[in-house]
Amino acid sequence: MSSPSRIGTTVAFALSALVVLELGTGVSAAIAAGWTLSEAIDAFVVTNAAIGLSCGVAGVLIAWQRPRNPVGWLLLAAAVSQSGTVAGAPPLDLAVQHGASEPMLRTLATLSGYAWPWSIATFLPLALLLFPDGGLTGRFRRSAAALAVLNGPLFAVHVAGDGVAGDPVQPWLVIPAITTVGTAVEILNLLVYVLAVIGLVVRYRRGDEQRRRQLLWLVLALVLVVVVIVPWGLFDAGPILQLLAIALVPASIAVAVLRHQLLDIRLVLSRTVLYVVLTALVAATYLGLVTLANRVLAGSLPGNAVLAALVVAIAFHPVRVRLQRLVDRALYGDRSDPVRALSGMGERLRAGDPGDGIGPVLAAVCDALRLPSAAVVRDGIERARHGSPDGAVESVPLVYRGEEVGALVVGVRSGQRALDRTDRAALDVLAAPLAVAVRATELSASLQRSRERIVAAREEERRRLRRDLHDGLGPVLTGISFQADAAGNLLASDPARAAELLTALRAAATEAIQDVRRLVHDLRPPALDELGLVGALRQHADQLGAGAPAVDVLAPDELPPLPAAAEVAAYRIGAEALTNAVRHAGAGHVTLTIAVGDELELDVRDDGGSEGGWTPGVGLTSMTERAAELGGSVRLTAGSDGGRVVARLPLGSVVPADAVAEVTRTRETVA
Template identity: 50%
Template sequence: MTTAPAAEADRPRSRAGRAAAVALSGVAFAEVCAAVIGSVVLGRGVSAALDSFVVTNAAMGLAFSMCGLLIAWHRRGNPIGWLLIADGLGHATSAVAVPLVQYGQDTGWPTAALRVLVTVGAYAWPWSIGLCLPLILQLFPDGRAAGPALRVLMWATVATAPLFVLEMGAGPDGMGTGLSGYLVLSGHAGLAPLWLVSEIRVVITVVIGLVALAVRYRRGDEARRRQLLWLLQAVLVVAVVLTVWGVFASGPVLILLAIPLIPAAIMVAILRHQLLDIRLVFSRTVLYALLTTGVAGAYMALVAVLDTVMRRQVGLGGSVAATVLIAVGFNPVRVRLQRVVDRILYGDRADPMRAVSRVGERLDAGLPGVLEAVREALRIPYAALNTAGEVVVSGRPPHHLHTYPLRYGKQDVGELVVGLRPGESRLSGADHAILRLLAAPLSVAVHALALSEQVQHSREQIVVAREEERRRLRRDLHDGLGPVLTGVTFKADATGNLIATDPDAARELVAELRTETAQAINDIRRLVYDLRPPALDDLGLVGAIRQRATHLRRDGIAVHVTAPDTLPALPAAVEAAAFRIATEAMTNAVRHSRASRIHVRIDADTQLQLRVSDNGDSPHAWTPGVGLSSMRERAAELGGSLTAGPGPDGGQVAAILPMGAS
């Protein structure tokens, strides 16, 4: 965090840096303007300006310096902006030197002054090609070397740059002006082996820059890779253009105007790399560059072969046959190359089944592994799953997000949130097609995870309930039945000792033993009833409920039980749950609604249906209490359901219990 004094101290340096960038870029701009105006005033014609590289140097000087100014203004600590300004100054100085020398020759300037201008012009632009541009490639985009080894190679580039400058500047041609500069080597032509080394050195420095870009691309995140693709896109276009112009000596000098694409791409990559989806542009550029190269090579090879075979034996022109064959084979090659390039940049977007298979293979890795597979399949920067309040995230969220619902059957199980690629405001049709297919395994994974969590939660509840029940039984046996039986044992011993000596006291102890034994029997019955009401085994479900209804009738409550004459065999758990729910519902009706009539109805087919209704005063909304919660839990434990609340004529409780529960 920058402190206030440090920020205040940094402001003058920031203003000075920006002022220096503006001044240097202004010099380059003034030189470009002077070169253009001078060429027009001299009237030498466009052809002469092109042949002397005034037009191309002026264009490169303006592009490099202005792009460098923007970077230096907004990223003052990044040396790439200053390297671009220096590159632009070199080209602009060479551009303005030619018309100045020509104007001086026409107006009779001193020869010494003209030779100085020729020297400056000849030695200015080679620094741009031999030093600035290779360093820009090696330091892009953050201004630091990509590693210790590349840092050493960067300094080697700096140290060997004067060799290329000497090769270009010390030549005797005098920039096409007819004059020689002061730093010309008389034996320049005889140093051809040295100049070959210089040319190789330029190629090597550019290759080092490309290697540095490749290293950064491999190590970088999504944002860094998009920055690199901007520069790689420009370098690819310029490389194709310069190959055609330099290697095959084909095309006008204006073809060099492709070089300003490099500073423009660098500026956008550093300042606005999310301007558009550069991966789509790069994909198409790579595709058509490969196609162009392949078609050109195939055309030349076929012309050479068919010229020999067909012209002599068939009499058909070889170039015509080659053109026909290339036209026939062009589209299949284009389609195949398009798939290869798109797979590199967009993953399996064009192959939905492959994407689904990849996601399916990662289902056992959990939701994080599934999201990683989705990102790999679509080459997207971000993916997240929202499931019942839980969020699983993979990657960093970009500015634009798209939400895709996940459904399992008719149930919404969550949402898949994907980050759109930079430059995209919506998903393409291919993306939607894959997401529709991926929604199925993702929904299954989310639903399975939810079920697994529910099963685990149920297991935990079962264990807790079992241990609580054991604790209650132990407490009741230890604190209630245990002391009573211990007392019975002691009194039985005392009774035996008193029978012969004191029969009256023995009879009193026997009476106490009878009372305590009856109490122990009641405790045992209570424990047994808590485990399972004995009436269920003696009378069945309907009989047990009717027995309970009889007790309520003694209190003046009219209770009517409607049930089939014979119920199917019910699992013990269903019987116990239905009895507990019925007795709890009847008891609540008596206690809370002041009901005078209660109706219990039991039906059974594929499931047991129990309904308890009353004519009491029922509030508009029932407040969940221990009894109501207990009834719902008993139904839920068996996979059933329970509804309870006020009805049109009073309160009612309705439970549905599956017959297959055990």
């Protein structure tokens, strides 16, 4: 353990020891003064001791385990403050009984009166504002914290500084005029707590799954405190011991910070809120119906109470179901309403950035079902994730058109061992659109990779063209320029030499033209623009040389305009297939059939024999690659009865005639 940690631990245990000392002093003095339990309760000693002890235990645990979290230190300060009143009140009475000096009496009265207001007005509100991680971000929370710090001395002076009417022993600081602003101080104290609660609500709405579970522990304690304390504070109903409920707040803070995953807090809180609200509704409805019946029937009849009980009994179940649905939606999300969850997923998809993939959809799943995490796994590899699991995980298959495209792996809520049937049913519904989103994301990624390959291929082709122009055509043109200058200089003085230079210049120009034609042919065969696909293939067949087998090119009288990429690929594949059949198959007859429908199909057949099949080479590989680049396919078969090449190329949208004309004009300009 580092030195700062040891110092923090020492201070934390020292403060907790001080709390124990204060409580021990107060209890011992109360016993020595002859107090009864009832007197100790009426003097708020019992309640202050319980609250101080709860704050002390929670504070020392947090400060020990999380020394950098100021929440633990604030709870320790609240414990010292709250227990200070316990250490002051009974000793004050004991000192009065034994005739102690006035300075001692006034000191004990000051300790008794001024100690506890600080915990209520400053330390506990600050702990709520900094809960659970000790951060104080945002102008709202910082302003509320400043009010809590200001509220401490004002509230202490308001509570203790006015003195106690008729009490012969007064604190050192007595300000009678403080009663004129007492209402404003009470309102400020209430405002601080309202702001702290609002801050908790905001953090719950903006927090992740872990933060929400931590906040729910505190919410549970606050619900119980409100249920117990509000009737006592507003109507002065019930015993003082109801204040013991405040001790639940520091206890819940300690559990939330240190062991928030102890159990399913949502289940506990949902049932608590449900039955608290139901109890209040039942009581209010019953009393209201009895009162109304007594007034309407002008008498207090036993039958009125029976009638009211009957109405309450009839309405109890539908009201409970409705309330349970509202509470479950607040804590478990839309697991009982998958349609609402699907709507949320759709909104995330519409509002999200396409580059985000399925991350927003997974976030929608977690938000809809209040799950700690969700991930898509395929082939054992995690493709996307939102959140992080705290414990067990469960998997739901993602199926798209009968094919499993992955699995949705979700984290089980803290405190649960497994998802229940309602969760599983909701996930089964959400899995269908999620599978579509996963498939769409994969297709989008595949498309992006294809685009990247196309761009890479284009740049490589540009690099090759630049190299050919620079290393081949460039020097030839430069030489032509020099030879032209030299011939011009020699025309008058040496005509014979000038003629020789012009002859060489002619040869160099011819070479340059051949280089240009070669480059142009590599880009796109000129025959395609001059003769069309069918005519270009027939021309290629005629150029195969004497002794070649007869080649028939069967095609429709007129082909529709074809995409340039498909037309070039079809020519290259057809020419390669014809060349292979003539040179390697030993065929006597070759037939090339062209058909155009939804796709362009080339079928090249020869009657040559090939018992062992074809050996894959550069030509066969290039045919397959050219078709694959367009999303098409090439099927190669060879046997004793001949060989066959069938290429299918998707056409996509039909190329407009004006686009073809523009390509032709560009082609002619370059040539």
